[in-house]
Amino acid sequence: MAVVEVRDLRKRYGDIDAVAGVSFEIAAGEVYGLLGQNGAGKSTTVEILEGHRRATAGSVSVLGNDPAQSGREFRDRIGIVLQSSGVEQQLTIxxxxxxxxSCYRDPRPIDDVVEMVGLTEKIDARIGTLSGGQRRRIDLALGIIGRPELLFLDEPTTGFDPVARRESWKLVQRLCEGGTTVLLTTHYLDEAEHLADRVGVLAGGRLIAEGTPDELMAAAPDATISFELPAATSSDELRIPSTASIEAGVVRIETEFPTAVLAEITAAAVERGVELVGLSVRRPSLEDVFLQLGNDSGEAPG
Amino acid sequence: MNWPSTLKLVGEQTRYQVLTFMRSPVGLFFTIGLPLFMLVLFNALFGDGTVDTPAGSWSVQQFYTGGLAAFTAVSATYTNLVNMVPIRRDDGILKRWRSTPIPPSVYLTGWILGALSIALLGVVLQLTLGVVAYDLTIDVAKVPAMVVTFVIGVAAFAALGLAVAGLVPNADSAPAVANATILPLAFVSDIFIPLENPPRWLDLIGDIFPLKPFVNSFQNTLNPLVDAPGFTWDKMAVVIAWGIVGVAVARSSFSWEPSTSGSRRDRRRRSRTTSAAI
Structure with missing residues (x-):
C-alpha cells in the first residue's frame, strides 16, 4: 500500500500556481526524493502533505489520512524535519x-536518539551554544523522537560541512533500514542520488521527471568525449564526427554511443602514432540531467 | 500504546515554559527584578508618605507593594506573552510544536500556566519583601480575595497577551507593542504614582482599561481601610470583560506560522523564492 498518494495536487497563491498539478506515490519503506531549485514547489508540496497547508485542488492521502483534516493520531505517526524551524536555545538537548x-505515545529513549544523531557528548549542552550543523542534527533528533512511520526531511543537510553531510546520510540510511518511509526534499543532487530510491524532479510547480536515480541518468544527455587535438593533425585524419566542437584545441564530442565513437578515433590515432592528451569520457551527473530538465520545464514531462 | 494523560502533558508544558523563562535573563530582570527594585526605590523616595483617599489615609509602603505586585503579575503574563509568543512564532518554534501530536489547547494552556507560575513567584517575592522590609501587613481574612483577584487578573491578562501577540506583525515589533500598550497605562493606574484627584479624563482612561481596575482590586486586599473579605467586584468585572475580549480575539488572531515579514532567516528564504520565481 502506498504511504503517500498525491493526485493532481494544486496550490495557488494569488495568481501564481506554486504547485500546478503534481502526482506521485511513495511506497512503504521507500526513500523518495523531491528534487528542485528554490521556488520549484517542493516545500509547498511537502507542507501540504504534513498538514501545515491546504491544497487548492487535487487529492492527497498520507498514511491513509487527509493531512488537512487530521489531528493528533496522524501527527503521532509522522516526523517532520523542517527547514526553518528553531529550537528553544535555552534548553539542553x-x-x-x-x-x-513527552507528547508522543511511544517516544524513543532520549539516549538512543542522541546516539543515532551523534550528539551523545553534547547531550547536556545548551542548544544555543551548538554549531549550525549540530543544530540540524537536533532537528533530525526531534524528527525521529516519536518513532515516525513517515519522516519528512526538508533539505536536511543545508548548511552542513561535507563530513556532517556524510554522517547524516548514514543516519538517514540507518533509519530506512528500520522501515521508515522518507520523503526528502533537496536541491543537492548528490544527496538525492545517494539517498533516494526514487526521485521526482520538480520545476515550476510541475513534476518534470520521475524515476530511480539510474533511470534519470539513462534519460540523460549523451556522454561527452574530450581530448586535446594533437598538433599538426586535422580532425578528418582522426575521423572525428562533424558534430564535434573544437575550442582552443580541445575536442568535445557528445554522443549516445561513446564506445563506437571512441573506437574509431583511438584506432585512427594509433594508426598515425599520435597520443590523445587529456582523453576522457564523462558520464553526465544527475546535476546535468537536472539542469537540462529544468531548462526544458513546461515542455515534455519525462 | 496509550496517550500520555492530559494532566501529565499540561505539567510538562508548564515546566517547559517556566524553565525556558527562567533561563532568559532579560525576561527575568524585567519581570521579577525590576519591580522589586522599584519597590525599594519608591520606598526610599516616598516611604514615609501617605495616600489620602475619601475613606482615609494609608501608608505608601502598602500602596506600592500591592501596586507593584499587581504590576509584576501583569508583566509576567501580558508583557511576557506579547514578547515571547511572536519570537517563538518567527523562530518556527510554534510551527515545530504544531507538528507534534500535542493538542493545541494543551500547548496554549502550558503558556498560560507558565505565565501564571512566574506571576505567582513574582508576587510572592514582592509581598515577602513588603512584609520583611516595609511593614506590610497581610490580613488573613482577605487572603481569599487576594488569591481570587490574582487568578482572575492573571487569566485575563494572559488572554489579552495571547490576543495581542497574535496581532503583533513580527518579533521585531513585539517589545514596542508590549511597552507602548502597558507603560502609559501603568502611569495612570496607581502603580508608580498614587493618583490623588487626577483630571477626569485620566481617571476615565484608567477605569476603561483593565490595568487600573486590577491594580486597585489587588491593592484593596492589602489596604487596611478596606474590610474583609476585600473583594472589589465592580472593578473586577471590567477585568473579566477584558479577559473575555482577549479570549475571543486570541482565538482568531493566534497563528502557528512564522509571520510573512518574520525572522531574518525567513526573509532570506522568501527573497530567494521570489527571485527564483522571477
Missing part, C-alpha cells in the same frame, strides 16, 4: 528531547 518527546 536532553531537555528539548524530553519535552518534545
Amino acid at each position: 536532553r531537555e528539548a528531547l524530553r519535552f518534545y518527546g
Whole structure:
C-alpha cells in the first residue's frame, strides 16, 4: 500500500500556481526524493502533505489520512524535519528531547536518539551554544523522537560541512533500514542520488521527471568525449564526427554511443602514432540531467 | 500504546515554559527584578508618605507593594506573552510544536500556566519583601480575595497577551507593542504614582482599561481601610470583560506560522523564492 498518494495536487497563491498539478506515490519503506531549485514547489508540496497547508485542488492521502483534516493520531505517526524551524536555545538537548518527546505515545529513549544523531557528548549542552550543523542534527533528533512511520526531511543537510553531510546520510540510511518511509526534499543532487530510491524532479510547480536515480541518468544527455587535438593533425585524419566542437584545441564530442565513437578515433590515432592528451569520457551527473530538465520545464514531462 | 494523560502533558508544558523563562535573563530582570527594585526605590523616595483617599489615609509602603505586585503579575503574563509568543512564532518554534501530536489547547494552556507560575513567584517575592522590609501587613481574612483577584487578573491578562501577540506583525515589533500598550497605562493606574484627584479624563482612561481596575482590586486586599473579605467586584468585572475580549480575539488572531515579514532567516528564504520565481 502506498504511504503517500498525491493526485493532481494544486496550490495557488494569488495568481501564481506554486504547485500546478503534481502526482506521485511513495511506497512503504521507500526513500523518495523531491528534487528542485528554490521556488520549484517542493516545500509547498511537502507542507501540504504534513498538514501545515491546504491544497487548492487535487487529492492527497498520507498514511491513509487527509493531512488537512487530521489531528493528533496522524501527527503521532509522522516526523517532520523542517527547514526553518528553531529550537528553544535555552534548553539542553536532553531537555528539548524530553519535552518534545513527552507528547508522543511511544517516544524513543532520549539516549538512543542522541546516539543515532551523534550528539551523545553534547547531550547536556545548551542548544544555543551548538554549531549550525549540530543544530540540524537536533532537528533530525526531534524528527525521529516519536518513532515516525513517515519522516519528512526538508533539505536536511543545508548548511552542513561535507563530513556532517556524510554522517547524516548514514543516519538517514540507518533509519530506512528500520522501515521508515522518507520523503526528502533537496536541491543537492548528490544527496538525492545517494539517498533516494526514487526521485521526482520538480520545476515550476510541475513534476518534470520521475524515476530511480539510474533511470534519470539513462534519460540523460549523451556522454561527452574530450581530448586535446594533437598538433599538426586535422580532425578528418582522426575521423572525428562533424558534430564535434573544437575550442582552443580541445575536442568535445557528445554522443549516445561513446564506445563506437571512441573506437574509431583511438584506432585512427594509433594508426598515425599520435597520443590523445587529456582523453576522457564523462558520464553526465544527475546535476546535468537536472539542469537540462529544468531548462526544458513546461515542455515534455519525462 | 496509550496517550500520555492530559494532566501529565499540561505539567510538562508548564515546566517547559517556566524553565525556558527562567533561563532568559532579560525576561527575568524585567519581570521579577525590576519591580522589586522599584519597590525599594519608591520606598526610599516616598516611604514615609501617605495616600489620602475619601475613606482615609494609608501608608505608601502598602500602596506600592500591592501596586507593584499587581504590576509584576501583569508583566509576567501580558508583557511576557506579547514578547515571547511572536519570537517563538518567527523562530518556527510554534510551527515545530504544531507538528507534534500535542493538542493545541494543551500547548496554549502550558503558556498560560507558565505565565501564571512566574506571576505567582513574582508576587510572592514582592509581598515577602513588603512584609520583611516595609511593614506590610497581610490580613488573613482577605487572603481569599487576594488569591481570587490574582487568578482572575492573571487569566485575563494572559488572554489579552495571547490576543495581542497574535496581532503583533513580527518579533521585531513585539517589545514596542508590549511597552507602548502597558507603560502609559501603568502611569495612570496607581502603580508608580498614587493618583490623588487626577483630571477626569485620566481617571476615565484608567477605569476603561483593565490595568487600573486590577491594580486597585489587588491593592484593596492589602489596604487596611478596606474590610474583609476585600473583594472589589465592580472593578473586577471590567477585568473579566477584558479577559473575555482577549479570549475571543486570541482565538482568531493566534497563528502557528512564522509571520510573512518574520525572522531574518525567513526573509532570506522568501527573497530567494521570489527571485527564483522571477
